[in-house]
């Protein structure tokens with residue numbers, strides 16, 4: 001495989017983890033960031049301590065605060081910022097990119113405006129420009145810190161064609177990072193977004209010490225609601241059984257390494273979602289997703305008992321105990 005020139009937008013936890021995989025695979029990797037401290041940390045100390053403690057990353061990774069410099073000769077562009085920042089960064093990318101690129105999104109969210117898919121929105125942002133050659137996105141259980149530790153990780157890449165997905169698998173895959181190709185962008189995206197809200201529920205149940213039976217039941221109900229939701233967007237069942245669906249749901253709704261899970265625990269500690277959110281200064285995509293999923297559920301009359309409960313806890317001042325009291329009552333399976 002030829003060396004690729006890869007630009008990662010964002011110097012956060014996941015962007016850094018992917019940079020490490022790609023540099024380990026001998027690609028040229030440059031990260032674009034807006035926080036000087038993170039850029040210096042990467043360039044000088046070969047670490048990104050705000051997100052990943054003092055774990056060392058590949059010395060070949062470079063970082064810059066100059067978008068034009070970051071986009072000098074890019075073959076593959078990775079959007080490594082949270083959903084809320086995507087519009088802003090794409091505007092700049094269009095201004096400074098020099099040639100058409102394979103664009104890969106990593107954000108896990110939904111589109112609020114159209115009550116639809118984030119991929120549709122991202123492609124729309126690029127519309128009319130010639131800088132996007134193909135669109136793909138990464139999904140699956142991959143907590144950044146474990147990827148940086150080179151612990152075995154398996155995820156999916158969803159592209160518009162299977163040929164492109166397979167080609168990109170070659171770029172990312174190595175002995176600790178396995179990538180599975182698919183064209184089911186909708187299934188992957190819905191799984192990835194919705195599991196974050198379910199992970200908040202996982203943290204809530206854990207904090208109440210609800211037990212392993214309850215936890216397993218939540219995962220089962222959550223997976224069913226994810227699929228019920230996905231059907232409205234033409235998603236395929238097999239994606240929900242793959243790394244993007246079942247895999248990421250099990251991970252994030254069970255692990256203290258997940259920020260969404262930890263937010264759930266904090267909500268119980270505070271007995272109040274608003275207070276917990278005020279004190280929680282980390283990227284938690286599940287909060288916005290719960291609201292948008294709830295709206296989409298209403299629009300398409302999708303039966304989503306779990307999402308209604310979690311929405312009410314997050315936005316309507318309903319106490320977190322209501323998850324324990326209600327989620328096991330109105331059980332509907334696919």
Ligand SMILES: NC(=O)C1=CN([C@@H]2O[C@H](COP(=O)(O)OP(=O)(O)OC[C@H]3O[C@@H](n4cnc5c(N)ncnc54)[C@H](O)[C@@H]3O)[C@@H](O)[C@H]2O)C=CC1
Pocket residue numbers: 009010011012013014015032033034035038051080081082083085088089106107108109142143144145282283285
């Ligand atoms: N952390 C993880 O383990 C994983 C995260 N993801 C997803 O990746 C996406 C990014 O998450 P993380 O890396 O975890 O977030 P993070 O909170 O660790 O980092 C976000 C980064 O984006 C940067 N940023 C924000 N606005 C920006 C802008 N306008 N221009 C340039 N940079 C900007 C911040 O400075 C920060 O460096 C999220 O959607 C998340 O769900 C996916 C898989 C694993």
Ligand SMILES: O=C(CO)COP(=O)(O)O
Pocket residue numbers: 108140141142143144196199248251252257258259260261283284285
């Ligand atoms: O999506 C993730 C792992 O696959 C990361 O989960 P959190 O955003 O909850 O930390």
